[in-house]
Amino acid sequence: MSERITVNLGARGYDIHVGAGVAANAGKLLLPFARGPVPVVTDANVAGLHLDPFVGSLKGAGIDARPIVLDAGESTKSFRWLERLCSALLTVGVDRGGLVVALGGGVIGDLTGFAAAVLKRGIDFAQIPTTLLAQVDSSVGGKTAINTTEGKNLVGVFHQPKIVLADTSVLSTLPRRELLAGYAEVAKYGALGDAVFFEWLEANGAKALAGEDAAMVHAVAHSCGMKADIVARDERESGERALLNLGHTFGHALEAATGFSDRLLHGEGVAVGMVLAFHLSAKLGLCSGQDADRFTRHLKAVGLPTSVAEVPGDRPTVDVLLEHMAHDKKAKDGKLAFVLVRGIGQAFVSRDVPMDVVGDILASH
Secondary structure (H helix, E strand, C coil): CEEEEEECCHHHCEEEEEECCHHHHHHHHHHHHCCCCEEEEEEHHHHHHHHHHHHHHHHHCCCCEEEEEECCCHHHCCHHHHHHHHHHHHHHCCCCCCEEEEEECHHHHHHHHHHHHHHHHCCEEEEEECCHHHHHHHCCCCEEEEEECCEEEEEEEECCCCEEEEEHHHHHHCCHHHHHHHHHHHHHHHHHHCHHHHHHHHHHHHHHHCCCHHHHHHHHHHHHHHHHHHHHHCCCCCCHHHHHHCCHHHHHHHHHHCCCCCCCCHHHHHHHHHHHHHHHHHHCCCCCHHHHHHHHHHHHHHCCCCCHHHCCCCCCCHHHHHHHHHCCCCCECCECCEEEECCCCCEEEECCCCHHHHHHHHHHC
8 A cells, every 4th residue: 555645836846745655666667757867865774774775776767876875863863964065966966957856764865955956056866765753754845964073964955856766665674672662753643733633643653653554554644644734734844834843942952962873862852852742731731631641641551651761871961961952943032943743643833932841841851
């Protein structure tokens, strides 16, 4: 079974193909966009699992696929690796009217999309996300970026892909921790704008995580559909798209405080961040404590961290976390943007959150 979702952006619109085994048709689906050498950018971990059959599919369709294998890990989203990738793409000889393929998780998708956007003033690219996190979040919507020492995703551009192929069958190769990190972003969609979907996740999320194809395809397709609709209405994040950052102001600060390392995966940071956002909302009298507890219970039930205390290693201090929040790219006029909730499925953005209350939430969870 497979589903197709369209991101309606006029001439820059594109389709997201979701299903078990869709990557087997990658050659046929990418052929309309291929011209000249087609670099396939991936990392060492993904290469060992998925590169050969993927390249085989492309070559079977007559596409001149040229693999480029980078180091795995969040540290690859850097200026150093951006320079290396741009050099490798130029060496391959990718045509300005050609295509670059990102085969991997969010790191590869973000870095490759950014390189494609700036190389020769813009080259088309395709997203083939191999993690749950990338399938439901970073591969859709055109955000591309790298990290700096000051924070996460602070240097980047909007560059929409030409097509996204989300093959849910590849998720079976993910470590459980990686799968759960992606599930945090799935739960986010229910939390921010679809209480019925969140209720479905409470009943079926564990089945999806256990490998039930139909449940996982629905979880990914519904998440992509929600993001596609939001991106179509607010591509450049001037309004509604900011809701997709639920949990991210807290989460990015936690990631920065842990050095963007394996101590805390992005999805784990988002999970903790969303719980903090719910409890902050409850403390401000915006939502009930029952909703905050219900949301926390679901994340706990599937095995995600839900508090700062669960982050491995020395606990980041409140002052350190607040300092990292101050560098958040969504801050304007010295005020931080927080995505808060009035209940499950009812998120909104506020810039009038007392920082002493934020500090209290960070200290108590």
